[in-house]
Amino acid sequence: MIVKNRRCTDLSFLILVFLIHSISGLAQYEWLNTARIFLIDAYQPPFAPKLEFDAERLARTMQDMHVNVVRMSTMGKYATVQGIRFPVHPEQGHRDLLAEMIAASKPRGIKVIPYISTGHKLAWSTVTEKYPDYAQRTKPGGGPQRDHMHVGEDMGTVCWNTSYRQAYLDYVAHIVRDYDISGIYFDTWRPFYFWQGKQVCYCDGCTNGFNKATGLNLPYHEKDADYTENDLKTIDKYRAWYREELISIMNKVREIVKANKNIPLIYNINDPNKILHEDPRVIAAMDAFLYERGESILERAEGVSLVKTLGMQVMPYIGGYDNWPRVTDNQFDMEQQIYTTMMFGGIPIISQPYPYVLDTTNRRFVAEPFKLMNANEKLLAGLKNEPYVAVVYSLFNPAGHAKVNWWWEANARSATLGAFAACLYNHIQVTSALTFILDDPKKLSQFKIVYLADNVFLSDNQVTNLKEFVANGGGLIASYATSLYDKDGKRNTSFALADLLKVQPIDMPGELNSYQAMLGGPNDLYLLSNNKKSLNPKWNNRLVPLWFYEPVKVENGGEVVMNIVTGDGNRPVLPGVILSHYGKGKVIYSASSIESLFQGNGNPVLKELIADLISIVAPASPTYTVKAPSALVANMAYSGNQYLLHLTNWTGNKFEKKQVMEDYIAPVENIQIELNFPPANIASVRTLNGSPFRLRKKPKSVEVILPKVGVYEGVLVTMK
Numbered sequence: 155m156i157v158k159n160r161r162c163t164d165l166s167f168l169i170l171v172f173l174i175h176s177i178s179g180l181a182q183y184e185w186l187n188t189a190r191i192f193l194i195d196a197y198q199p200p201f202a203p204k205l206e207f208d209a210e211r212l213a214r215t216m217q218d219m220h221v222n223v224v225r226m227s228t229m230g231k232y233a234t235v236q237g238i239r240f241p242v243h244p245e246q247g248h249r250d251l252l253a254e255m256i257a258a259s260k261p262r263g264i265k266v267i268p269y270i271s272t273g274h275k276l277a278w279s280t281v282t283e284k285y286p287d288y289a290q291r292t293k294p295g296g297g298p299q300r301d302h303m304h305v306g307e308d309m310g311t312v313c314w315n316t317s318y319r320q321a322y323l324d325y326v327a328h329i330v331r332d333y334d335i336s337g338i339y340f341d342t343w344r345p346f347y348f349w350q351g352k353q354v355c356y357c358d359g360c361t362n363g364f365n366k367a368t369g370l371n372l373p374y375h376e377k378d379a380d381y382t383e384n385d386l387k388t389i390d391k392y393r394a395w396y397r398e399e400l401i402s403i404m405n406k407v408r409e410i411v412k413a414n415k416n417i418p419l420i421y422n423i424n425d426p427n428k429i430l431h432e433d434p435r436v437i438a439a440m441d442a443f444l445y446e447r448g449e450s451i452l453e454r455a456e457g458v459s460l461v462k463t464l465g466m467q468v469m470p471y472i473g474g475y476d477n478w479p480r481v482t483d484n485q486f487d488m489e490q491q492i493y494t495t496m497m498f499g500g501i502p503i504i505s506q507p508y509p510y511v512l513d514t515t516n517r518r519f520v521a522e523p524f525k526l527m528n529a530n531e532k533l534l535a536g537l538k539n540e541p542y543v544a545v546v547y548s549l550f551n552p553a554g555h556a557k558v559n560w561w562w563e564a565n566a567r568s569a570t571l572g573a574f575a576a577c578l579y580n581h582i583q584v585t586s587a588l589t590f591i592l593d594d595p596k597k598l599s600q601f602k603i604v605y606l607a608d609n610v611f612l613s614d615n616q617v618t619n620l621k622e623f624v625a626n627g628g629g630l631i632a633s634y635a636t637s638l639y640d641k642d643g644k645r646n647t648s649f650a651l652a653d654l655l656k657v658q659p660i661d662m663p664g665e666l667n668s669y670q671a672m673l674g675g676p677n678d679l680y681l682l683s684n685n686k687k688s689l690n691p692k693w694n695n696r697l698v699p700l701w702f703y704e705p706v707k708v709e710n711g712g713e714v715v716m717n718i719v720t721g722d723g724n725r726p727v728l729p730g731v732i733l734s735h736y737g738k739g740k741v742i743y744s745a746s747s748i749e750s751l752f753q754g755n756g757n758p759v760l761k762e763l764i765a766d767l768i769s770i771v772a773p774a775s776p777t778y779t780v781k782a783p784s785a786l787v788a789n790m791a792y793s794g795n796q797y798l799l800h801l802t803n804w805t806g807n808k809f810e811k812k813q814v815m816e817d818y819i820a821p822v823e824n825i826q827i828e829l830n831f832p833p834a835n836i837a838s839v840r841t842l843n844g845s846p847f848r849l850r851k852k853p854k855s856v857e858v859i860l861p862k863v864g865v866y867e868g869v870l871v872t873m874k
Contacts, residue, residue: 196230203306213258220524229271265336275309288318315359458500497800537791542583552643562754569608572753579784592616625737629771656712678721701751842868
């Protein structure tokens with residue numbers, strides 16, 4: 155994890171370079187903002203084991219379902235195009251399936267983005283019979299790694315340091331030069347793709363190239379136990395050399411694409427975690443990104459908003475990429491994934507859509523949200539998520555920091571996700587953000603509140619910027635071990651944010667040893683209000699479950715608003731929640747990782763407390779408040795003089811479940827929305843789906859009451 159954090163620090167710096175490089179370019183590809191995409195892969199039906207692909211029927215289906223972009227594979231187990239040094243399907247003959255897709259799509263106004271197989275496995279017959287020189291050599295004189303993928307023929311691994319490299323470059327040039335395409339998608343620029351074991355290749359290009367570059371010979375032993383320490387160091391040097399080879403190929407590919415067409419390069423970054431670990435040069439070379447995993451509705455909202463904060467475009471999968479490519483039964487799950495993706499600024503891409511060619515019954519779960527997007531393309535194209543609360547994403551857990559008790563965890567990931575969840579379920583406008591925003595005072599200043607939930611390491615520059623942010627009136631919430639470790643994962647003797655938090659760590663009081671449960675968590679300890687005016691009186695005499703905590707003492711300028719108390723008599727033993735002021739801003743520090751506990755058990759009391767803590771430090775009112783069940787997910791987006799409050803309904807306790815099919819969505823009723831705009835400044839209010847509503851003007855705001863919301867509604871406010 156320490157290495158991960160260092161990579162994240164590097165990324166924070168280089169992302170700024172990326173933004174200068176590409177943000178201006180994103181305006182050229184604004185059509186991506188309203189893309190509604192079908193993903194057609196060629197590793198399974200209708201391309202394998204038999205060839206059943208019908209471009210015309212697929213294009214008619216897309217037209218019926220309001221799809222405006224198709225991501226069409228040019229390679230799977232076999233090539234789908236002619237004129238490259240990769241074999242086509244045995245039943246394909248002289249057909250060119252990409253050309254067929256373009257011919258069927260373009261008259262219907264559907265753009266085509268080809269999928270380029272980048273270092274991916276190829277059919278076993280390709281790498282052992284037709285082009286054996288492309289193969290990875292898993293041992294001297296050996297062959298590639300072999301395994302099965304979906305249906306049909308087995309597949310084998312390839313190596314970039316073989317003739318595969320030039321064949322691939324010629325393949326890319328052919329696609330971008332000779333076909334009418336609107337973008338180009340690369341599977342991944344990941345080295346050692348699908349390689350197993352020590353991830354080494356013993357082809358001539360690798361052994362000779364590595365020797366020429368370093369003077370070293372690649373070691374090989376049949377048994378892992380026979381590798382010496384020097385052997386392993388040599389292999390590490392080989393892997394670093396190989397990565398550099400791949401980066402040079404990627405840069406050459408970008409040159410080829412841009413020399414032929416001004417189109418976006420799109421890349422599979424897989425999920426938000428990969429952003430922290432990716433080579434920044436890969437990110438800088440690409441124009442948009444794909445999430446191969448959508449995860450839960452909560453994580454979808456988090457992951458999409460995170461990338462949008464970076465100024466990038468992102469395409470999360472809709473639906474699962476599963477083992478049943480001939481059916482699509484996800485129903486409302488598909489619909490809500492589309493709406494959530496759209497709400498936070500993402501680009502929905504349907505992961506296995508070919509079954510809709512025959513399945514007309516389930517088309518509506520995609521067609522209806524796509525129809526709404528189609529009808530509002532101009533509006534959606536320029537929308538940005540409104541900045542209010544920024545929850546800073548983190549995965550960094552130094553050795554010994556992460557804790558677990560029964561079913562629940564306390565660590566950086568559970569805490570930052572829990573903070574985001576508490577905001578989302580409280581209908582508080584929230585954005586997930588990488589730590590790079592803390593390096594950019596201008597970016598930071600856009601937000602009203604920064605939430606650091608167990609973000610254990612902050613650089614000196616980030617601490618300085620946070621001080622400036624709070625001094626200028628920003629609000630800060632920090633919890634648990636935030637800023638208590640250095641970049642190498644060593645625990646410090648004080649908080650790096652001590653000037654803001656007004657606390658210092660202390661040793662655990664001996665009397666609390668008896669309050670530790672057998673599995674390591676607090677036993678019969680609580681947070682309890684100190685009856686200060688700073689905290690809402692509703693918390694007086696109301697116990698709040700305590701979770702893993704840092705024992706701290708309060709310094710001058712800190713006000714204890716909640717104590718850690720024992721269950722036997724509510725006896726205060728430590729400070730629990732501390733309020734302080736710094737310049738024009740306010741700071742809350744929570745000694746307990748309440749966000750992790752909320753993520754673990756969903757305790758509504760914790761959600762309510764977090765909302766109140768946010769309100770204490772907030773320098774200004776949000777543009778809206780919503781009274782509705784937590785199942786109603788809200789996000790405010792804006793463009794020019796228009797504000798769109800998205801509302802999507804995920805009824806029930808389903809937020810944390812992944813890949814679960816739903817066949818019923820209960821409507822949410824009597825939604826009360828307070829729009830904090832002066833009524834005299836509002837030109838109009840309407841709903842995107844046409845839902846009836848009641849409007850009541852107040853002196854400084856407008857109240858909108860929606861009697862019912864089904865799966866989605868948008869409240870559009872146009873200012874004068």
